[in-house]
């Protein structure tokens with residue numbers, strides 16, 4: 025597979041072209057020496073370099089390579105992460121109406137897009153898996169029920185995998201959506217690599233209409249690199265999708281990111297399948313070692329590169345385990361009061377695993393921490409997120425917030441799952457969760 029974007033910039037460098045174009049560093053080193061090579065490859069939309077949002081040259085060619093690799097109808101590059109793809113997917117479906125059925129385990133990028141676009145999410149609460157009841161699995165039955173109750177909903181939006189590695193039954197959900205003629209959008213930010221696992225469980229192959237993958241999260245791609253995949257079910261023309269992306273994205277998308285997406289195609293074609301096969305064995309070794317010490321973890325059979333350790337069961341908080349891991353030279357992906365999440369990839373090396381095994385061998389397993397599970401119920405929706413966001417607000421003490429309409433979105437942790445969002449009424453249950461997680465003040469509608 026060729027790498028047309030990278031090859032173009034390489035040739036530009038070989039020809040020693042005088043850069044009377046942007047960016048201002050002119051391909052020369054101005055910061056640390058580490059940037060010397062990077063700056064040479066950081067270019068803009070000069071003649072021959074194509075343009076991301078109206079691509080018909082090297083970017084188009086590279087996107088076609090990605091399309092082939094993912095088996096999509098069209099795969100479109102984003103240099104603005106999955107966030108840009110989510111804004112785009114939602115703008116497209118918004119042309120048909122405002123209501124969208126969504127799993128509550130949605131990321132902040134979805135919520136912000138709803139505020140921007142004036143969409144009204146109809147929430148589906150995942151079946152409980154964490155103590156707030158917001159990380160977990162939503163089911164096809166739940167989706168069907170919501171579609172029946174909301175025949176004017178324009179799409180269903182799911183997040184799979186979520187931050188802990190939960191993956192809902194996309195195939196069953198897609199069958200329901202097909203039956204009712206509703207588009208299924210999937211935030212697959214965490215699962216680009218699934219396509220290259222031996223038992224491919226990529227959402228594109230399970231019936232979604234569109235999905236986004238943060239290539240940068242799991243594949244060897246620079247931060248910000250992502251894909252927006254359109255399946256055969258998706259009726260929008262590629263040019264129409266790009267027009268929308270153009271409205272949210274920078275007019276100067278990073279060519280470093282585009283080149284890393286381009287080079288990644290080569291990796292995906294030549295190495296990925298084999299390396300993900302091998303990594304499964306490594307993951308099994310890690311899990312066996314955890315098992316031998318009675319350290320519980322979420323099964324994550326599909327999102328197998330995510331190791332989610334249940335810290336409470338061995339007497340720690342996830343945050344405490346994270347700080348202990350740090351002493352072993354390991355920075356983990358994420359921790360909260362319950363879990364710690366480690367991301368595995370073929371690009372980790374022997375010494376990295378040695379650090380992890382040393383941690384597992386040394387960690388003292390203590391008595392389980394029992395916590396009262398808080399039963400989370402969805403708050404009542406009073407205003408749309410956009411309406412609430414645009415209203416005058418005041419800041420009140422959480423203690424006094426019950427019964428008020430929230431004017432902000434509060435998520436407890438990086439996964440971005442909202443406990444309360446703009447336009448929802450703060451109930452006693454939400455108040456308790458907010459207080460327990462250290463929130464003192466909250467913005468409410470005046």
Ligand SMILES: Cc1ncc(COP(=O)(O)O)c(C=O)c1O
Pocket residue numbers: 104105106107108131133183185186187211213214238248250439
């Ligand atoms: C589930 C989920 N969706 C979407 C995003 C946004 O992705 P990106 O950072 O690529 O814009 C994230 C980022 O952490 C995420 O975790």
